[in-house]
Amino acid sequence: MSKFKKKNKTKENIPTSALPDIIFMLLFFFMVTTVLRENEMLVEQKLPQATQLQKLEKKSLISYLYVGKPKNTALYGTEPRIQANDVLIGTKDIVLWVNQEKDKLSEVERDQITISMKSDIEVKMGPIADIQLELREADARKLMYAAVGKVD
């Protein structure tokens, strides 16, 4: 009892057999939580910063409009354009697009449709005001100016 016996050769290596399981768990977490972008961006997207951000609860009610300078300037020019789903549309097509988006929703949710406008910081207020006017025309009055949190 009093004698401390010299331990014979403790195993020095850490058991790593559980490591793959841990990593796989991480992997599955990321795979489950990520949403793959379903449409390719045709316009530049650098979102403005803001502090008073709010989150929307029901994602199914959101439709996205992307506004910005086209990436392919040779084909579409340098003026800001509107992208809905995966095509560039003109300002006049917004009413039609809103109605198509509304048709995808059930009847009770139709007037709750929220447009998330993801606009590039380079865009001027002119095109934005035109879009807002068209959205009012289409009676999709809930609008969200998409922005990212401000980092000081």
Add this chain to the structure above:
Amino acid sequence: MAGKRGRMSQEVNAGSMADIAFLLLIFFLVTTTIASDKGLLTVLPPKQDPNTPPPEVPLNERNIFNILVNANDQLLVEGEPMNNTENLSAEVKAFILNFGRPNEEATALYNSLPESLKAQVNRDPKSSDHPMAGGAVVSIKTNRGTSYEKYLEVYDQVKRAYFEIYAERVGLTADQYRALSGRTAAEKELTDRGKEGIPMAISIAEPDKIGGN
């Protein structure tokens, strides 16, 4: 070695399994963008009927807080040029909570405010009458050439003023108030209590045509 063949260890070498999983993990980390559905919520005014002009709401000049942003992104707030938006939300807050000439309802509203907000009331007769409907309107007017970035910055600051008032009324911080989802009855009650009687009256005027496209 050769003699040991019959008792070769049965387990698969799992040491490199972690490396493979790591590689996959890093691949997913790099290729994914986490979708962020955050932004500033607004409700646009209803569409105008071209036959019936919008009803003229008589508003006193003192009840409107004018913010003008020109095509060079310069600010004019209540007739005074402003270099940055740092003090904007404080000014808007003081304007909303002015209670210059409260009517009976607004006096009741004033009495329901917590002490910290009552202390911010200036009672300046030249500023807004009361924060209730028609009493204090913040008007943001831009130009077609104003950058969207500047507009959102100004809009953000005005919203901040309102959210700070709402949050203070229910004893939360502005961040906590904005995070209320309204999913449970208790959260919804808090949200409603915060904005009761003080509507978010932000008027976004049609931009004028100079300097834009």
